[in-house]
């Protein structure tokens with residue numbers, strides 16, 4: 001977050017509704033080729049099983065590029081590559097100088113779209129969420145009677161993407177997402193090994209939220225230790241591996257406690273969130289909830305018409321009740337903003353300086 005100094009300083013000065021988002025996250029589709037039992041968006045997807053139209057998707061990309069928004073993330077909702085216009089939208093965003101990212105389950109990456117995906121993105125994160133074919137089947141369950149070994153298929157596509165990137169001298173970061181629940185808890189080592197052999201740049205290990213209580217207890221109590229041990233084993237056995245292993249251990253407890261120990265949510269204006277229905281939302285956790293929609297993007301009322309409507313946006317922001325917010329990946333950002341609000345200019349500057357020394361890193365845009 002601290003790389004976006006201008007926006008952070010504006011938030012700290014109380015001008016949060018004046019800022020240009022640092023990134024726009026879009027769900028090109030609510031449809032999905034997989035059917036993950038853990039998917040946080042499954043009920044919202046079922047209620048609105050739609051794609052974003054080509055007109056609105058391409059208009060959004062043009063608007064984001066023209067305004068100079070730094071990044072655009074294609075995610076879901078459902079599977080972004082189910083929308084037939086996603087790849088050309090990413091291509092156009094890249095042409096406009098926007099740092100483009102894709103989060104995908106990987107099952108719809110083909111020989112035909114693979115090179116364009118790599119050429120057009122700064123990062124692709126593939127949600128693998130397993131260390132073996134068997135667990136991948138339990139976790140992701142491909143739809144439409146797909147009989148192939150989806151786990152191996154995705155790893156092969158990762159390898160192909162890495163090969164293409166290196167042959168072309170590109171810098172696209174290709175990473176793997178690995179969600180932890182009782183099915184995958186003991187497969188972190190296997191996941192790291194597969195990621196290493198596929199040539200991925202990183203594997204990001206994080207807990208599933210929305211787990212039943214008994215599973216939460218298992219993950220909260222066992223995951224930090226078990227995950228750490230498996231990472232150590234991998235690092236011990238693969239000393240020369242270039243794979244970066246990211247595991248944010250405090251999140252394993254923090255997520256389920258869902259303790260909002262900050263006064264306000266100040267992070268939401270950093271990111272514009274567009275759902276597959278074309279609604280612009282307060283944040284991705286509240287995506288699909290009418291109360292937190294700023295309004296629907298149309299050809300007449302475009303993204304920035306809504307974004308710059310401070311009356312509507314402040315009304316929605318005022319309705320945030322932190323105690324009712326779901327587990328949220330922006331806790332760290334909100335804590336830091338809260339802390340910085342109470343600090344003087346020297347202390348604030350020190351946070352930005354610490355970044356220059358390379359102490360704070362994140363694989364994606366924020």
Ligand SMILES: C[S@@+](CC[C@H](N)C(=O)[O-])C[C@H]1O[C@@H](n2cnc3c(N)ncnc32)[C@H](O)[C@@H]1O
Nearest residue numbers: 038039040075076078079103104105127208209
């Ligand atoms: C909803 S998916 C959409 C993109 C694509 N279909 C995929 O799975 O990568 C976006 C991200 O949400 C994550 N996700 C979905 N349900 C989750 C849950 N219950 N807990 C944590 N992350 C979840 C996925 O792992 C993925 O990284």
Ligand code: SF4
Nearest residue numbers: 032034036039078105
């Ligand atoms: S692949 Fe992604 S969007 Fe599809 S069901 Fe799984 S987590 Fe949800």
Ligand code: SF4
Nearest residue numbers: 265283285325328330
């Ligand atoms: S869930 Fe709540 S705390 Fe998290 S980003 Fe959304 S409004 Fe902010």
